Amino acid sequence: MNIKNIKSEFPIFKQKINGKPLVYLDSANSSQKPQTVINRLSNFYETEFSNVGRSVHSLAVKATNRFEDARDKVKDYLNAKEREEIIFTKGATESINLVASSYGERFIKEGDEILITELEHHSNYVPWHFLRQKKGAKIKFASVNENGEVEIDEIKKLINSKTKMIAITHLSNVTGAILPIKKVVDLAKEKNIPVLVDGTQGAPHLKIDMQELGCDFYAISCHKMYGPNGLGILYAKKKWLEKLPPYQGGGGMISEVLKDNITFASTPTKFEAGTMQTAEVVAFSEAIKFIEKLGIKNIQTHENEVMEYGIEKLKKNNSISIIGNPKERGSVICFSMKGIHPHDIATILDEDGVAIRAGHHCCQVLHDKLGIPATARASLGVYNSKDDIDKLSEAIDNCKKIFKV
Amino acid sequence: MNIKNIKSEFPIFKQKINGKPLVYLDSANSSQKPQTVINRLSNFYETEFSNVGRSVHSLAVKATNRFEDARDKVKDYLNAKEREEIIFTKGATESINLVASSYGERFIKEGDEILITELEHHSNYVPWHFLRQKKGAKIKFASVNENGEVEIDEIKKLINSKTKMIAITHLSNVTGAILPIKKVVDLAKEKNIPVLVDGTQGAPHLKIDMQELGCDFYAISCHKMYGPNGLGILYAKKKWLEKLPPYQGGGGMISEVLKDNITFASTPTKFEAGTMQTAEVVAFSEAIKFIEKLGIKNIQTHENEVMEYGIEKLKKNNSISIIGNPKERGSVICFSMKGIHPHDIATILDEDGVAIRAGHHCCQVLHDKLGIPATARASLGVYNSKDDIDKLSEAIDNCKKIFKV
Amino acid sequence: MDLKELYQEIILDHAKNPRNKGKCNGYNHDAKAHNPLCGDKVHIYAKLDQDKNLSGLSFEGEGCAISLASASILTDTLKGRDLQFSKKVTDDFLSMLKNKSKITLNSLSEDQVTTISSLSGVQQFPMRIKCATMAWHTLLAALEKKSKL
Amino acid sequence: MDLKELYQEIILDHAKNPRNKGKCNGYNHDAKAHNPLCGDKVHIYAKLDQDKNLSGLSFEGEGCAISLASASILTDTLKGRDLQFSKKVTDDFLSMLKNKSKITLNSLSEDQVTTISSLSGVQQFPMRIKCATMAWHTLLAALEKKSKL
Numbered sequence A, B: 001m002n003i004k005n006i007k008s009e010f011p012i013f014k015q016k017i018n019g020k021p022l023v024y025l026d027s028a029n030s031s032q033k034p035q036t037v038i039n040r041l042s043n044f045y046e047t048e049f050s051n052v053g054r055s056v057h058s059l060a061v062k063a064t065n066r067f068e069d070a071r072d073k074v075k076d077y078l079n080a081k082e083r084e085e086i087i088f089t090k091g092a093t094e095s096i097n098l099v100a101s102s103y104g105e106r107f108i109k110e111g112d113e114i115l116i117t118e119l120e121h122h123s124n125y126v127p128w129h130f131l132r133q134k135k136g137a138k139i140k141f142a143s144v145n146e147n148g149e150v151e152i153d154e155i156k157k158l159i160n161s162k163t164k165m166i167a168i169t170h171l172s173n174v175t176g177a178i179l180p181i182k183k184v185v186d187l188a189k190e191k192n193i194p195v196l197v198d199g200t201q202g203a204p205h206l207k208i209d210m211q212e213l214g215c216d217f218y219a220i221s222c223h224k225m226y227g228p229n230g231l232g233i234l235y236a237k238k239k240w241l242e243k244l245p246p247y248q249g250g251g252g253m254i255s256e257v258l259k260d261n262i263t264f265a266s267t268p269t270k271f272e273a274g275t276m277q278t279a280e281v282v283a284f285s286e287a288i289k290f291i292e293k294l295g296i297k298n299i300q301t302h303e304n305e306v307m308e309y310g311i312e313k314l315k316k317n318n319s320i321s322i323i324g325n326p327k328e329r330g331s332v333i334c335f336s337m338k339g340i341h342p343h344d345i346a347t348i349l350d351e352d353g354v355a356i357r358a359g360h361h362c363c364q365v366l367h368d369k370l371g372i373p374a375t376a377r378a379s380l381g382v383y384n385s386k387d388d389i390d391k392l393s394e395a396i397d398n399c400k401k402i403f404k405v
Numbered sequence C, D: 001m002d003l004k005e006l007y008q009e010i011i012l013d014h015a016k017n018p019r020n021k022g023k024c025n026g027y028n029h030d031a032k033a034h035n036p037l038c039g040d041k042v043h044i045y046a047k048l049d050q051d052k053n054l055s056g057l058s059f060e061g062e063g064c065a066i067s068l069a070s071a072s073i074l075t076d077t078l079k080g081r082d083l084q085f086s087k088k089v090t091d092d093f094l095s096m097l098k099n100k101s102k103i104t105l106n107s108l109s110e111d112q113v114t115t116i117s118s119l120s121g122v123q124q125f126p127m128r129i130k131c132a133t134m135a136w137h138t139l140l141a142a143l144e145k146k147s148k149l
Ligand SMILES: Cc1ncc(COP(=O)(O)O)c(C=O)c1O
Pocket: A250, A251, A273, A274, A275, A276, B028, B029, B091, B092, B093, B094, B121, B123, B124, B169, B171, B172, B173, B198, B200, B201, B221, B362
């Protein structure tokens, strides 16, 4: 496979949008899927489908093996220490809710502090807000600097003896800033504070190595990693999974169920209640294979090249302000235009087949801080090229023509 | 479409299991998928995929429309009063956990009683057990009678002023008993007690009409209804959805997110945090179309015929005891054999291509009551025929040969 | 789909120079709304006098060209008109976007009909319909509330 | 896959007439296990005497033919043997099912090797491996616990 013509692996690019080739710049929202992933989904349903872990017939055996093989695949890809540290969830949102609920129930008391940042996606704020409501915990926000970064000193400043959790994004879906996770983890370890990383944007673009990062929890959405909808991953250190109470109750996660008491299975089963997304899990293996074939480093290099090119190009347009200027940045370019609202930009760009997103991107706290309710966002996947940026730029010129600015 | 040769719509039946045609009798565990559902999944990913509700570009518009059309389709199929009463979840397990958690948080106090039955699947017991642990609620079990039914009088007996929830299965996944939901609802209404119906086994086999049943909550797993993995439905009366606090927090479910407070969207969005299973939801529309084309009444008639035939046939085999003898029964035949453990039966049957399930089927309380740790279960889908029963019966004879009983 | 229909001269003019911005004097009805997905906000202020005339009508808000133009056109069209009539125009406007019907109210000037109808281009852009309707729904909400006086 | 390999004469015999069922006299180590997916249960009782011999070894349990036969064969093979040796046999047994290796311990009789090896048919039935290994894991768990005396 060659990154230069990788678009051909993605069937979505065969169609036209408004008569124009699709320029998809909305991957931070959700990535498109390679044919191998789509095919695996359908042929799994066509020839191997059965519920996993519960029956002993041949189909069930096959399905169970494929499912658990996928867990191994994820474990290897993340370089987790043990396969029991990989929990399949509905998405990064559920992964974070699981931790907030189970960790919160056991370890958060009134007055305890949860440290997040102004960059956080609602998924990494609302679940902690629930603990604020239920338990009387406090939420502290590490400030974003003028470059759209959160500095390690800012986090250091806010840590104190009441801090019971640090929950931060790996890569901001607005400013593109890559946060200094390893430094945060080192800091937190000294004080015995667990660190949850919202890896939703990190995982599709960066090399991620759980043992190297050293964080306690890492949340992933598979649909942003070229995988199917409705599937996420929670990586968590085994010591936590052993300590935390289960999140949802149902089939599979139990050990013994009596009328007056219930005991639970060990991890990862304890956290996987009910019928799992077998087909999606199996198909996600193919998404990892796709990434591995290209090499995540090559993907990153390619995306960075396109991103740099995009930033340079947009900077030349003097109606445009780019949001954030982080030293370490990944695959996201948020911008605003003088006199044209992001919503209007998105609609006009779409006419030219250019798909971007407009809004607060589920980061209202950050947008409040920036003093603008909405921005336009072009976000990259492996299939984007400099040519896409050129088309973006032309389409932006069209906005200016229509709005006469 | 003709029920007699409906197997041809399901690609899984093209393959051989251990050299024999697949006789799939494990649909209560998960149903197989018709080609139309599988194709919709893949062509959605190939030509229409995008994240829903968040972007304004053409792909997002299409995906959002398809997604919301599916909600209408579900609403119509269930004859819910309003589309806002349909929440998409990960599965029936999540649907029930959502209600137990959100309803429990707001309405359950120490000493309050939750009334379930001895027939319940762990999914409709463990979530209530969490409330027993967290809130000091009590769980009462309506007894199963010798036919494997729960009688209305048994439920009546257990209702008192402390009863705050009645949570019962529509169709038992072990005895096949269809419970008198309407009578329970009438009884509960007099006392203002909400009724949750675990419809996981009811929905694939029975005509279900929310306005006629009148229950407050109804939980469904789409993968048992010829739909994709990883998707469920919670039907809930709008008055409840307006009262209940949100379950998971994240993108989409908010109204306004400030540093010191968060307000939430209205239903159904409030309960759909994070990126949804767009492709699965869209493909599930096709599953409903499949059921509608055949007609649920015709499916039920067909399955009942096969079931009656199966029960007659197995009864003639004097090593076999059938579990339960309910007057109203649906598509499940659980049995045990003298001198042969269900696990061994399942393994031997599989050699002949016959897929059944062995175990406690996530109903340990019921099995404790029955005094046997495990049973064998043949469960039906629309694709089963009397011929499948004949093959089951032959394979059972083979068990006896091998075990010399 | 046609961008020229969507971003007509009239709309761009109202978006860039919105009429009746701010709180109108002596308003006795108001309501706020926002679209959580994009951050658009609108706050409608109305002064309903004893004769049931909207003698004051204005708005505050931020958002895209469509939402600003829509709020501006709303206030411009309905200021000074009576309650009954204003509700009728609002219904007709919402129905124009929902059912693609035409605006043909007798007691609006031809100019006004043209102005309101300029928003009909939004019909072709389903994700933008909320932008165009938010102000009008908010007006109804404001009028339904009890008077502040 | 071969059912005849799985359900050999020896296995059916042990399943139908399990040896050493019940609590052995004076046991000082025991452990329980169960498989929550199918309901199989086993409880191993061992009497480890001062010379580190398993002078008593028995089990209680319910389950499929494979799990009963496995527990029965375990107790039959290891009763009276010393701790060291019993652990070695257990490791070899588990490895037979995991790595498809052969059982070849010198100090077992040919009969005993044949008996234990009869469970190797389970290799071909991955969903049944737990049934065969549960008793052996439980023995190790029992022996790891502190003596009750
Ligand atoms: C009666 C009943 N309730 C609930 C469930 C749980 O469904 P799921 O595992 O799809 O969430 C099942 C399926 O196993 C069931 O049979």
